[in-house]
Amino acid sequence: MTDQQTGAPDSTAVRVALWRAMHVQVDAPPHVFEDETGLRLAAPGDDWRRRPDMDPRATSGFRAAVVARARFIEDLVTEQADRGVDQYVVLGAGLDTFAQRRPDIASRLRIFEVDRPGPQAWKRRRLIELGYGVPDRLRLVPVDFEAGESWTEQLVAVGFDPDRPAVAVSTGVTMYLTREATAATLRQIASLAPGSTLAMTFLLPPELLDDADRTGLRESEKGARASGTPFVSFYTPRDMLALARGAGIADVRHVPGALLAERYFADRTDGLRPSSGEDLLVATT
Numbered sequence: 280m281t282d283q284q285t286g287a288p289d290s291t292a293v294r295v296a297l298w299r300a301m302h303v304q305v306d307a308p309p310h311v312f313e314d315e316t317g318l319r320l321a322a323p324g325d326d327w328r329r330r331p332d333m334d335p336r337a338t339s340g341f342r343a344a345v346v347a348r349a350r351f352i353e354d355l356v357t358e359q360a361d362r363g364v365d366q367y368v369v370l371g372a373g374l375d376t377f378a379q380r381r382p383d384i385a386s387r388l389r390i391f392e393v394d395r396p397g398p399q400a401w402k403r404r405r406l407i408e409l410g411y412g413v414p415d416r417l418r419l420v421p422v423d424f425e426a427g428e429s430w431t432e433q434l435v436a437v438g439f440d441p442d443r444p445a446v447a448v449s450t451g452v453t454m455y456l457t458r459e460a461t462a463a464t465l466r467q468i469a470s471l472a473p474g475s476t477l478a479m480t481f482l483l484p485p486e487l488l489d490d491a492d493r494t495g496l497r498e499s500e501k502g503a504r505a506s507g508t509p510f511v512s513f514y515t516p517r518d519m520l521a522l523a524r525g526a527g528i529a530d531v532r533h534v535p536g537a538l539l540a541e542r543y544f545a546d547r548t549d550g551l552r553p554s555s556g557e558d559l560l561v562a563t564t
Contacts, residue, residue, distance in 0.1 A: 340554030
């Protein structure tokens, strides 16, 4: 039985949460990003660190890339909150834990986590079981993307103000979607109020990766297919910028993963560095 059938979070979402916890537990400080809350939500069992995909050395580049993008997103959300933006939309939220970990920033925001109905119900139950609860500032928004539901309409139905700017993020999602589905998401982003910001990750084609990282990408593709969530889309930076502009967003920029490596890992002495292969689109309406 698949994760989608049971309502549990996708295996990829759980893996990301465990890698974030691994960074705290096995990598030397200073930590780029601290999150063990996702581990508590996932409750993978006492032997989770013995999973093959948790091997500290073999997966260090992926682990570093995950925490680098998480730190970039959190810095962006904090920056936007300081500018007065008070709506935060997480598309494909998975085991996102911002609302639980950062009450100092979350208290200034209304947070909308968008995901499929099954995982959303599971997450609501886990938040209540662990004592976090679901405060009014956090809205868990179930959307059946496969049925063609509009996530912007669902947001408005639970209190999102379309006339006020928002910051929206989508990480680790576009590789599982067709180009047409991502274009539809970008068109909905373009309809947000002026001054809204999007940060979206995308996977680069294999030929643009560092030689050392291509084997890792092939293994990731193999694992994704085996778990029923195959990679279907890769983008060059030029392709992704063109897709966003074609959706009606004029102010777009490419943020290379290498820039995050320099920003967050430059002074480390343990050799921990993000693998290449995932870059970001940052767009402003």
